[in-house]
Amino acid sequence: MKRLISLLLLLFFFSAYSQVSDKTAAIIKPLEKNKLFYTGSDGEMKKVEELLVKKASTEELVFLAEKGKNVYIKAAAIDVLAKKKEGDKILEIFKKNLHSKEKLTYRTGCLVDDYLLSVHIFESVSVGYNFSEKEKENLERKMEYLALNADPINMELLEALTYGLPMNNDVYTKIRKIVVDTKSPELLATLAKYKNPNDIELIKSFGVDAYSAIEQFPDPQFLPFIKEHISDSLDFHVMFALSKFCSEEAKEIVIEAIELDKKQNKENDCGNGCLSTIYQHIYMEKCKLYYPVLADLWLTDKIISFDILDDYEKTHTQKETAKFLLDGFLLPGEAEVIAVNQFDMDNVMDHVLSEMTFDDNLRLVTLLEKTKKISKEVYEKAVRNSLLHLGDLDFKRFISKLKDNDSILQNKDILLDKLRNNENAYGALAIMDGIKVLKDENLFNEGAAIIVSRKAEFKKFPVWEKEYRSFIKENNIKE
Template sequence: MKSLISLLLLLFFFCATSQVSKRTAAIIKPLEKTRLFYSSDDEEIKKVKELLFKETSTEELVYLAEKGQNVYIKATAIDVLAKKKEGGKILEVFKKNLYSKEKLTYRTGCLSDDYLLSIHIFESVSVGYNFSEKEKENLEKEMMAIVLNAKPINPELLEALTYDLPLDNDSYTKIRKLVIDTKSPILLVNLAKYKNPNDIELIKSFGKQAYPAIQEFPDPKFLPFIKENISDASDYHVMFALSRFCSEEAKEIVIKAIEIEKKQNKDKDCGNGCLSTIYQHTYMEKCTLYYPLLADLWLTDKIISFDILDHYEKTHTQKEAARFLLDGFLKPGEAEVIPFNTFEMDHIIDDISDDLTYDGNLRLVKLLERTQKISDEVYKKAVRSSLQYLGDLDLSRFISKLKDNESVLQNKDVLLERVRYNENAYGALTIMDGLKMLKDEKLFSDGAAIIVSRKAEFKKFPVWEENYRSFIKENNIKE
C-alpha cells in the first residue's frame, strides 16, 4: 500500500514539474519548503523573482500561478506576471482562484496576517507601479465585476475587497442585495458610503454592528438610535460614529457618553488616564461644540489636551486661561496630559515616534511651560501641586526634565513631607534621588535624617533593607 502511495506521489510530482523547464524547477525549488511566511523583503524570494523574470516564459509562469506546488510559489509567479505587465493573464488566474481557500501568511517584522491568494492576485495589480493608473483602474474594475457577479458569491473575498468596491449606481443595487442576503456588517459599511436615506432603517437593523456604517453616513436620523444604545459608549465604533456628528442634539449624547465612561472607570485602577480614549474620540473630528465639555474635564478630572487648551486660550482672556489652569492643577491627583490626538491618521506615524507619546513627565513639563507663558504665578503654584501628586518614581524624572531647580526648591516643605509621610519607606528612597539632583546640601541632609528615622520600616523586606544600607553607605550618612 505504501509503495502505491509513493508511486502516485511520484507521478503527481512528475506531471507537475513536466510543465516547466528544469531550469525553472531549479529556480523555484527554494520556495518548495516555504510554509510559515511570505515577505516581499525576503532576500531569497527576491532572488527567485529576479531569476523567474529573466529566464521563465509567460506560459510557465501562468502554469505556476495556477498549479504551483504551494501557495507561495503561486504568489511569486503572480508577482512576476505583474512585473511583466501581463494583466490579461493575471485576470484569468484571478477567475480560476475565485473560490480558492488557499491563504498566505504574510509577515512584516513581528506582525503576521493570513489572507486569501485571490486577495494577493488583486493586490498584485492594485499595489505598486507595475501598471499605469489607467491599466490598474480597468483591471480592478474587471476583477470587481467578476466578484460581484459570481454565482454563488464568495463572501470572504467580497468582504476583503469591500473598500475597493465601486460606488457607481450600477453597483448599488447589487451591493444592497448582497447586504440583505449575507447580513454582512462589512458590506454594510460599503453600502453606507452611498448615503442613501432609504438605507437608514436597514443600517439600524444591524444593531451594534451598525456603528461603522453610521460613521460613513452620519445622518441626523441615526442620533435617536445612538442615544437609545449609548450604554455601548465604551465601544470604539460607537464613539467613532458619534464623533462624526456636530450638533446640539449630538452634544447631549456626548455628555451622556462621558458620564457613563466615568461610572465604568470607577472600579478600574487607571485614574483619569481611563478617560483619555473617549476624550480623544470626542474631539477627533474637531467639532468645537464639544470643546467646552472637554475643557470642563480639566476642572473635574484633571485631564487636558494641548488642542483643547489652544482653543480655550483663543476664546478666553489671559486672566481666564490662568484661572482655568490653576483650578485644574490644584485638584488632587496627577494630571493626565494629551499631547496630540492619536486618532488623527494624517500624522499618526510622526506622533507615535514622538517622545511625548511615551513620557508622561515630559508631557507635564510641556504643560507647565505653557502655563508659565500665561502666568508665572500660576506656574509656581502648578509646580508645587505637581510635586505633591507625582508618583515616587516620577519625581526625579520630572525634576530632571523641568530644568527649573529654583522653582522646585521653593517647595522644600512639600519634598520633605513626601519623604516623611510616604506610604512606604522604600518609595521614600526614590524621592531622595530627586532631592539629590537639586544639589541643596541642607535639603538632602534633612531628607536623609528622615530616612534614618524610618530605619525600622526597611526591615520589612530584605531588598528594602539592602537598598537602605546602600543609600547610607553611598551618601556617607550617619545613623
C-alpha cells in the same frame, strides 16, 4: 491499492514540476517548508524573489502561481509577476482563485494574520509601484467586478475588496441585495457610502453592527437610534460614528456617553487616563460644539488636550484661562495631558514620531510651560501640585525636563514628606535620583538621612537591599 495511489501521486508531482526548470525548482526550494509569508524586507524571501525575477520565465511563474506546492510559493510567484508588470497574467490567476479558500499566514513585524491568497493577488497590483496608476486602477476595477459578480460570491474576498468598489447604480443594487441576503456589516458600510435615505431602516436593523455604516452616513435620523442604545457608546465604532455629527442633539448624546464612560471607569477603579480614548474620539472631527464639554473635563477629571486648551485661550480672557488652569491643577491625582489626537489621520505621523506621544512627563512639563506664560502664580501652584501627585519613578525625568530647579526647591517639604511616607522604600530611591538633579547639598543630605532611617524596609527583598547598598556606596553616605 495504496501503492497505486502513491505511484499516481508521484507521477503527478513529477509531471507538474517538470514544467519548471531545475534552476527555478532550486530557487523556490527554501519556500517549500514555509509556514509564514513575510514582508518583502525579509532576507530569504527577498533573495528568492530577486532570483525568480532574473531566472524564471513568465510561463514558469504562472505555473507556480497556479500549482505551486504551497501557498507561499504561489504568493512569491505572483509578486514576481507583478514586478514583471504581467497584469493580464495576474488577472487570469485571480479569476482562477475567485472561490479559493486558500490562505497565507502573513507576518509584518510582530503582527501575524491570515488572509486569502486571492486578496494577496489583488494587493500585488494595488500595493507598491509595479504598475502605473492607470494600469493599477484598470486591474483593480476588473478584479472588484469579478468578485462582485462571482457565482457563488466569495464573501470573505468581497468584504476585503469592498471599500474600493466604484460608486454607481449597478454596484449599489448588487451590494444592497447582498447585504439583505447575507447581513454583512462590512458590505453595509459600503452601502452606506451612497447615503440613500431609503437605507436608514435597513442600517438600524443591524443593531450594534450598524455603527460603521452610520459613520459613513451620519444622517440626523440616526441620532435617536444612538441615544436609545447609549450603552453601546463604550464601543470604539459608536464613538467614531457619533464624532461625525455636529449638532446640539448630538452634543447631548456626547455628554451622556462621557458620563457612562466615567461611571464604568469608576467601577473598574480606573483613573482619568481611561477617559483619554473617548476624549479624543469626541473631537477627532473638530466639532467646536463639543469643545466646552471637553474643557469641563479638566475641571472635573483633570484631563486636557493642547487643542482644547488653545481653543479655550482664544475664547476666554487671560484671567479666566489662568483660573481655569488653576482649578484643574488643584484637583487630586495626576494630570492626563493629550498632545496629539491619535485618531487624527491627517497627522498620523505625529502620533508615531512625536516624543510627547509616549512621554507623559514631557506632556505635563509642556502644559506647565504654557501655564507659566499665562500666570507665574498659577504655574508655581501647579508645579507644587504636580510634585504632590507625581509617581516615584517619574521624579528624575520630570525635574530634568522642567529645568526649573528654583521652583521645585520651593517645595522641599513635599519632597522630604514623600521620602518619609511613600508606600515603599524602594520608590524613595527613585525620588532621591530626582533630588540629586537639583544639586542642593543640604536637601540631598536630609533625604539621604531619611533613606538610612528606613533601611530595615530594604531587607524585604534582595533586590531592594542591593539597590540600597549601591546608593549608600555611590554617595558615600554614613549609616
